[in-house]
Amino acid sequence: MRKALKILGIILGAIVVIVLLGAATINFSGIPSYDTNPPDLKVEPDxxxxxxxxxxxxxxxxxxxxxxxxxxxxxxxxxxxxxxxxxxxxxxxxxxxxxxxxxxxxxxxxxxxxxxxxxxxxxxxxxxxxxxxxxxxxxxxxxxxxxxxxxxxxxxxxxxxxxxxxxxxxxxxxAFRPLPYPEASVEAPPITDKVAYGRYLLTSKVECYSCHSADFKTVNIMEPEKSEGYLGGGNTLISPEDGKTEIYSANITMDKETGIGNWTEEDFIKAVRFGQRPDGKPLRQPMSPFSALSDQEVSSIWTYLQTVPPIKNEVQRNWEY
Ligand code: HEC
Ligand code: HEC
CATH class of the missing domain: 1.10.760 (Cytochrome Bc1 Complex; Chain D, domain 2)
Structure with missing residues (x-):
């Protein structure tokens, strides 16, 4: 029995040493490096x-x-x-x-x-x-x-x-690995396909979804819809105004109680472009008004959001701040 305990002790000790060595290696070697393979590209500006x-x-x-x-x-x-x-x-x-x-x-x-x-x-x-x-x-x-x-x-x-x-x-x-460089050319869907174009804006061009899903640590860049709590909000952000107050991202799915399912398209455009909620409350940083988006673009995002499964998630809004 005592011998068994001793062996167990040695094994546990060895595991602790290995974990500590691994942690020290990660800490000292820092952020990893990878091979680069840039394309032969010269952008012709106009x-x-x-x-x-x-x-x-x-x-x-x-x-x-x-x-x-x-x-x-x-x-x-x-x-x-x-x-x-x-x-x-x-x-x-x-x-x-x-x-x-x-x-x-x-x-x-x-x-x-x-x-x-x-x-x-x-x-x-x-x-x-x-x-x-x-x-x-x-x-x-x-x-x-x-x-x-x-x-x-x-x-x-x-x-x-x-x-x-x-x-x-x-x-x-x-978890965070480099992403593959696309093998073929990448094209945006046509603007006339509002659902596909809205998805493109929200996931690929302006990336609303990374702030608006559950946590930056579980965002899936290659397959955005697989991010934990996709568009259900609750991600912890910090106010750039004081560098410490926590502001949680809003649930922008169409859930009627905890999301924006009772908003109109006009309400949505006003919130996204000018930072005004339908109840008159101004949206706070780091949600900056996206005034450079056109009404038509925000309207596509709205159309796409109608196709996203609603998530019931009551986000603490911290309005007193
Ligand atoms: C959320 C904040 C954020 C956004 C948005 C952002 N960047 Fe950065 N960027 C950073 C930070 C932080 C660094 C420093 C990264 C580091 O050294 O690890 C950086 C570094 C860089 C670098 C230097 C890379 C190097 O070799 O050191 C370039 C170039 C750059 N960003 C371009 C851009 C461009 C272009 C865009 C828009 C398409 C953009 N960034 C959007 C935060 C941001
Ligand atoms: C940098 C992170 C970030 C990005 C990027 C971002 N948001 Fe937000 N958004 C937030 C936060 C945080 C709030 C909550 C602000 C508050 O409580 O005052 C919010 C609030 C909102 C609201 C208000 C919902 C409500 O219930 O009050 C809408 C609508 C919205 N965002 C849509 C978008 C859209 C569309 C995009 C992309 C074009 C986008 N957001 C990009 C962080 C972000």
């Missing part, structure tokens, strides 16, 4: 492409990359949940020392789709990935980043490198 890229960047890039200078030279991201670590977004202006400067068009497309930077390092979930964005939309962003827009004029500000928490380092080994 004024329409640049204009669409600028509009798209205000919808999906600038709220994270806009610094206090009014240029896209990065900032401390105080609305990242502290469990993920301390994070600064990168300077992506046209300064020679910016993070964007060394990127070719192909490397940028590869990074934005897969999450693998040009040096091979993987960008943790605080920098979104766009595997399903159409080639045309992706090219518009690249064309815009090369344009002479005022917010892209050189700024030599250098932002500190992010300090990922142990949790992020661990999840980057087991």
């Amino acid at each position: 004024s329409a492409l640049i204009a669409e890229g600028k509009r798209l960047a205000t919808l999906v890039c600038n709220h994270c990359h806009m610094g206090t200078s009014g240029k896209l030279d990065g900032k401390h991201m105080n609305d990242i949940p502290p469990e993920f670590g301390k994070v600064w977004s990168a300077n992506i202006t046209q300064a020679a020392n910016s993070k964007l400067a060394p990127y070719s068009d192909g490397e940028l497309a590869f990074f934005l789709r897969t999450g693998i930077k040009r040096d091979g390092k993987y960008a943790p979930p605080w920098m979104p990935k766009f595997p399903h964005m159409s080639d045309e939309d992706l090219h518009s962003i690249i064309a815009y980043l090369r344009s002479d827009a005022r917010e892209l004029q050189p700024s030599d500000k250098i932002q500190p490198a992010p300090e990922p928490s142990f949790l992020v380092k661990l999840l980057c080994r087991v």
